[in-house]
Amino acid sequence: MARIVMKFGGTSMAGTERIRRVARIVKRQQDAGHEVAVVVSAMAGETDRLVNFCREANPLYDPAEYDVVVASGEQVTSGLLAIALQALGAEARSWLGWQLPIRTVEAHAKARVETIDADALIAEMQKGVIAVIPGFQGVSHDGRITTLGRGGSDTSAVAVAAAVKADRCDIYTDVDGVYTTDPRIVAKARKLRHVTYEEMLELASVGAKVLQTRSVGLAMKEGVRVQVLSSFIEDDAPAADTIPGTMIVSDEELEGMDMERQLITGIAHDKNEAKITLTRVPDKPGAVANIFGPLAEAAINVDMIIQNVGRDKGETDVTFTVPAADLARSMDLLEAAKDQIGFNRIIPDTNVAKISVVGVGMKSHAGVAATMFKALADRGVNIVAISTSEIKVSVLIEEDYTELAVRVLHTAYGLDAVEA
Amino acid sequence: MARIVMKFGGTSMAGTERIRRVARIVKRQQDAGHEVAVVVSAMAGETDRLVNFCREANPLYDPAEYDVVVASGEQVTSGLLAIALQALGAEARSWLGWQLPIRTVEAHAKARVETIDADALIAEMQKGVIAVIPGFQGVSHDGRITTLGRGGSDTSAVAVAAAVKADRCDIYTDVDGVYTTDPRIVAKARKLRHVTYEEMLELASVGAKVLQTRSVGLAMKEGVRVQVLSSFIEDDAPAADTIPGTMIVSDEELEGMDMERQLITGIAHDKNEAKITLTRVPDKPGAVANIFGPLAEAAINVDMIIQNVGRDKGETDVTFTVPAADLARSMDLLEAAKDQIGFNRIIPDTNVAKISVVGVGMKSHAGVAATMFKALADRGVNIVAISTSEIKVSVLIEEDYTELAVRVLHTAYGLDAVEA
Structure with a gap:
C-alpha cells in the first residue's frame, strides 16, 4: 500500500471522454490498494481561451481578477473527474484551492505555495475517498484566488505530494518519460529509468519540456519522488507501478541503486x-x-x-x-x-x-x-x-x-x- | 444618490465585446453618483456546455460536483466584468459566492439563499468600489459551492439588493420591460410602467418569461423594488433612471401613485x-x-x-x-x-x-x-x-x-x- 499523488495535464483532460479514461487509470491505482489524490490541469486550450478573454477585456488586466477567471478551468475539470470517478463506483470529491486551503503568497498570476493544510485530505484519503484537486490555483491570505503561473499544475502536484507525505508523485504527460535527448531529432534516443533532480532541472531549463522547472526544484527541496509517465497507456494495462516511466530521485537514492x-x-x-x-x-x-x-x-x-x-x-x-x-x-x-x-x-x-x-x-x-x-x-x-x-x-x-x-x-x- | 444593484443576463455577457458594453452601462450609473453592485450570469450557452460535460461524465452526476463545475461560468464573467470596469477607470472587484459569503442551504443544484454577509460589500461600495458578484452561486455551511437552480441569477440579484438595502434592483434583460401580453402575438401590446409583485408572479408563472418566479417572490418578501429594463440600450443613452422599463412594486406603492x-x-x-x-x-x-x-x-x-x-x-x-x-x-x-x-x-x-x-x-x-x-x-x-x-x-x-x-x-x- 502506498500513498500516491497523480497529476494529469490538459491533453489528458481534454473532453469528457478523456476524463473518463483518466478516471479508469486513477481507479486502477485505488483498486491496487493505494491511497490516491489527483491533481488536474484545465482542458487543453481552455486556459488560453480564458487568458484571451482577460486580454480582450483589458490588455492591462488586473492580475487578481485574471486569477478569478483562469482558475475556473481547473475547477471545471476537477469537478468532472470527481463525477467520472463516482461513475466507476469510487468515492471521490473535489477540493478547490480555497477549500483545502492551498495558501500562497499574494503575488497574483505568479503565486508561490506557502502551506497546504492536508489534515482533512489525509483523513479522507485514508477512508478511501479519492481527492481531486485543481492544479495551478491557491488562495491568498486575504482570501482571494491566486494562480501559480502557466504550467503551475506540476508544482501543485508536487506541493500536494509533499503535504500528504506521498510515497510518489506520478506526473502523467503526453510523453512516456524523460529521454536522453529529443526523440524527434535522434531516433535512437533512449528513455531514462532515473534522473536526479539536478539533472532534471538542467534538462528542463534548457529545453526538455516535460516538467515545469519550479516543480522539480520544489520536489528536490521537499524530497518528493516524482515519476514521469505517459497518460496514453491502454486502459487494460497493468497498474502504473509496473509501467516504466522515468523516476526523478535524489543523487543519494540513485547511487544506492548500484547501477x-x-x-x-x-x-x-x-x-x-x-x-x-x-x-x-x-x-x-x-x-x-x-x-x-x-x-x-x-x-x-x-x-x-x-x-x-x-x-x-x-x-x-x-x-x-x-x-x-x-x-x-x-x-x-x-x-x-x-x-x-x-x-x-x-x-x-x-x-x-x-x-x-x-x-x-x-x-x-x-x-x-x-x-x-x-x-x-x-x-x-x-x-x-x-x-x-x-x-x-x-x-x-x-x-x-x-x-x-x-x-x-x-x-x-x-x-x-x-x-x- | 442611490444604491443600485444591477443584474445582466447571459445574452448581455456573451463575449468580451458585450461585457465591455455592460461595463459602460454600469460605469454610467456610478458616474451619475450612485453606489453600484452588479450581479452577472454566465456567458449565453456556457451553463449548457458545462451541464452537458457533467451529463457526459455521468448521467447520474453528484449535484455537489455539478455545482463546482457549473458555478465556474459566472466566476469567469464576474472576473471579466471587473477587468472591463477597471479599463474604464472605475474601481471594481469581484466577490465570489464563497467570498462574501452568500450562505445557502445545502441542497446542491437547487439551493436557497439563507444569509448574505454584506458588511464588507457595503463598506467597499461606499468607498466607490463597484462590486461584481457572480449570480447563481453560493456556499453551503460545510464550505462547498452551491448553485440556485437554472435562472437563479435573478434571485441572486434580489438577494444581494435586500442584503445591501439597495434602493432598486435593475434587471437588464433582452426585453425592455413587461408587456400587457406577448408582443409577438399582439402587435398592440403595451409596455407596463408598473406591475405589482403579485401580478408579476402570476404573469411569470404562467409564461411571461422575463424574471425567474423565485426572484419575484423574494423581492416581495424583502420589499425590494425591482426594475426590468433592456440591456440593448445605446451606449450614449442617458443613465438608466430615465429609461422607462417596468418597475415591480408593492400594491401599496402602486396605489399611492394615484394613477x-x-x-x-x-x-x-x-x-x-x-x-x-x-x-x-x-x-x-x-x-x-x-x-x-x-x-x-x-x-x-x-x-x-x-x-x-x-x-x-x-x-x-x-x-x-x-x-x-x-x-x-x-x-x-x-x-x-x-x-x-x-x-x-x-x-x-x-x-x-x-x-x-x-x-x-x-x-x-x-x-x-x-x-x-x-x-x-x-x-x-x-x-x-x-x-x-x-x-x-x-x-x-x-x-x-x-x-x-x-x-x-x-x-x-x-x-x-x-x-x-
Missing part, C-alpha cells in the same frame, strides 16, 4: 536564445556593470557572456545571450543606457541555439567538455560561446547546426540505443 | 401544460387522494382539476393538468397506482394551452371572468377548464386557439395601445 552510470545523462537544446553584441565598449572598470545592471533590474536573465578583444586599444566587444522573448526589451534598455555604457553599435542575432550536455557523472570525470568540443569541431560546428556548471556544459552555436550537433554529441557520449 | 388603474394588467399564455384524464374513477371518498397523493409525493405540480359526471352511476371522469415536462413521469406514477385508484383508462393530451388574465384591479371589480368567457365564446373558443385566484382567471383551451384567444382578450379588456 552502471553513464557519464552523460542527456543532451538538451534550446532555440529560444538570442545573442546581443555591443561593439567598442570602453575597456575600463565598471563598464560591464553599466551593461548588465539595467537588464538585471528588468529581471532579464543573461546567460552566456563573452568579452572579445576589440579592434582598438582600450575598447572591447561584449557578446551575451538573453531569452529570445526578452530581446526587444533588452535592446530598448541598452539603447536607453547607450551614453552611460558608451558602445558604438548593438547587433542582435536570433539565429543561435544552445546545446547542453547534462549528467551528474561529470562531477567525478574530467574531459567531458573536451569530448564535446572535439566532436563538434570534427563535424565543422563552430562554437560561439561556452558556459559550464557542475553537471552541465553548454555551447552556443549557429541555429542551423542544432540537429547535427545533438546527433553528433548523442553518439559521442555513447547514448545511442542498441538496435533490438 | 388610473386598468382592471386587467396583462394576458399570459402557457403552452407547457399537459392534460390527463382518468376515466371511470370510483366516485367515493378518498378516490381523489389516491390520484393526487403519488403526484404530490413526486413534487409534480397539479394545476387545474375538473371532475366530470361519469357515464355510469358511482363512477366519474377526473381531468387535471400537469407541466408537460412531467407528463411521462405522471403517467408512470398513475399506472403504478392503477389498482389502488381503480380507473379504467388514462388519456393524455398535450394539445392544450392555459390563458390567464391577471390584474390586482379585479380584487374590487366583479364581472372579469364573465367578460372573459363571453369574449372567448363569441369567437368560438371552447373552454376545457377554469381556475381562479384573487388576481387571476385562467382557462384551459385547445392549443391551436392560443393566439386568437390572447388577441380577443387583449382587446376585450381594453389593453390595445392607441395608434400613435
Whole structure:
C-alpha cells in the first residue's frame, strides 16, 4: 500500500471522454490498494481561451481578477473527474484551492505555495475517498484566488505530494518519460529509468519540456519522488507501478541503486536564445556593470557572456545571450543606457541555439567538455560561446547546426540505443 | 444618490465585446453618483456546455460536483466584468459566492439563499468600489459551492439588493420591460410602467418569461423594488433612471401613485401544460387522494382539476393538468397506482394551452371572468377548464386557439395601445 499523488495535464483532460479514461487509470491505482489524490490541469486550450478573454477585456488586466477567471478551468475539470470517478463506483470529491486551503503568497498570476493544510485530505484519503484537486490555483491570505503561473499544475502536484507525505508523485504527460535527448531529432534516443533532480532541472531549463522547472526544484527541496509517465497507456494495462516511466530521485537514492552510470545523462537544446553584441565598449572598470545592471533590474536573465578583444586599444566587444522573448526589451534598455555604457553599435542575432550536455557523472570525470568540443569541431560546428556548471556544459552555436550537433554529441557520449 | 444593484443576463455577457458594453452601462450609473453592485450570469450557452460535460461524465452526476463545475461560468464573467470596469477607470472587484459569503442551504443544484454577509460589500461600495458578484452561486455551511437552480441569477440579484438595502434592483434583460401580453402575438401590446409583485408572479408563472418566479417572490418578501429594463440600450443613452422599463412594486406603492388603474394588467399564455384524464374513477371518498397523493409525493405540480359526471352511476371522469415536462413521469406514477385508484383508462393530451388574465384591479371589480368567457365564446373558443385566484382567471383551451384567444382578450379588456 502506498500513498500516491497523480497529476494529469490538459491533453489528458481534454473532453469528457478523456476524463473518463483518466478516471479508469486513477481507479486502477485505488483498486491496487493505494491511497490516491489527483491533481488536474484545465482542458487543453481552455486556459488560453480564458487568458484571451482577460486580454480582450483589458490588455492591462488586473492580475487578481485574471486569477478569478483562469482558475475556473481547473475547477471545471476537477469537478468532472470527481463525477467520472463516482461513475466507476469510487468515492471521490473535489477540493478547490480555497477549500483545502492551498495558501500562497499574494503575488497574483505568479503565486508561490506557502502551506497546504492536508489534515482533512489525509483523513479522507485514508477512508478511501479519492481527492481531486485543481492544479495551478491557491488562495491568498486575504482570501482571494491566486494562480501559480502557466504550467503551475506540476508544482501543485508536487506541493500536494509533499503535504500528504506521498510515497510518489506520478506526473502523467503526453510523453512516456524523460529521454536522453529529443526523440524527434535522434531516433535512437533512449528513455531514462532515473534522473536526479539536478539533472532534471538542467534538462528542463534548457529545453526538455516535460516538467515545469519550479516543480522539480520544489520536489528536490521537499524530497518528493516524482515519476514521469505517459497518460496514453491502454486502459487494460497493468497498474502504473509496473509501467516504466522515468523516476526523478535524489543523487543519494540513485547511487544506492548500484547501477552502471553513464557519464552523460542527456543532451538538451534550446532555440529560444538570442545573442546581443555591443561593439567598442570602453575597456575600463565598471563598464560591464553599466551593461548588465539595467537588464538585471528588468529581471532579464543573461546567460552566456563573452568579452572579445576589440579592434582598438582600450575598447572591447561584449557578446551575451538573453531569452529570445526578452530581446526587444533588452535592446530598448541598452539603447536607453547607450551614453552611460558608451558602445558604438548593438547587433542582435536570433539565429543561435544552445546545446547542453547534462549528467551528474561529470562531477567525478574530467574531459567531458573536451569530448564535446572535439566532436563538434570534427563535424565543422563552430562554437560561439561556452558556459559550464557542475553537471552541465553548454555551447552556443549557429541555429542551423542544432540537429547535427545533438546527433553528433548523442553518439559521442555513447547514448545511442542498441538496435533490438 | 442611490444604491443600485444591477443584474445582466447571459445574452448581455456573451463575449468580451458585450461585457465591455455592460461595463459602460454600469460605469454610467456610478458616474451619475450612485453606489453600484452588479450581479452577472454566465456567458449565453456556457451553463449548457458545462451541464452537458457533467451529463457526459455521468448521467447520474453528484449535484455537489455539478455545482463546482457549473458555478465556474459566472466566476469567469464576474472576473471579466471587473477587468472591463477597471479599463474604464472605475474601481471594481469581484466577490465570489464563497467570498462574501452568500450562505445557502445545502441542497446542491437547487439551493436557497439563507444569509448574505454584506458588511464588507457595503463598506467597499461606499468607498466607490463597484462590486461584481457572480449570480447563481453560493456556499453551503460545510464550505462547498452551491448553485440556485437554472435562472437563479435573478434571485441572486434580489438577494444581494435586500442584503445591501439597495434602493432598486435593475434587471437588464433582452426585453425592455413587461408587456400587457406577448408582443409577438399582439402587435398592440403595451409596455407596463408598473406591475405589482403579485401580478408579476402570476404573469411569470404562467409564461411571461422575463424574471425567474423565485426572484419575484423574494423581492416581495424583502420589499425590494425591482426594475426590468433592456440591456440593448445605446451606449450614449442617458443613465438608466430615465429609461422607462417596468418597475415591480408593492400594491401599496402602486396605489399611492394615484394613477388610473386598468382592471386587467396583462394576458399570459402557457403552452407547457399537459392534460390527463382518468376515466371511470370510483366516485367515493378518498378516490381523489389516491390520484393526487403519488403526484404530490413526486413534487409534480397539479394545476387545474375538473371532475366530470361519469357515464355510469358511482363512477366519474377526473381531468387535471400537469407541466408537460412531467407528463411521462405522471403517467408512470398513475399506472403504478392503477389498482389502488381503480380507473379504467388514462388519456393524455398535450394539445392544450392555459390563458390567464391577471390584474390586482379585479380584487374590487366583479364581472372579469364573465367578460372573459363571453369574449372567448363569441369567437368560438371552447373552454376545457377554469381556475381562479384573487388576481387571476385562467382557462384551459385547445392549443391551436392560443393566439386568437390572447388577441380577443387583449382587446376585450381594453389593453390595445392607441395608434400613435
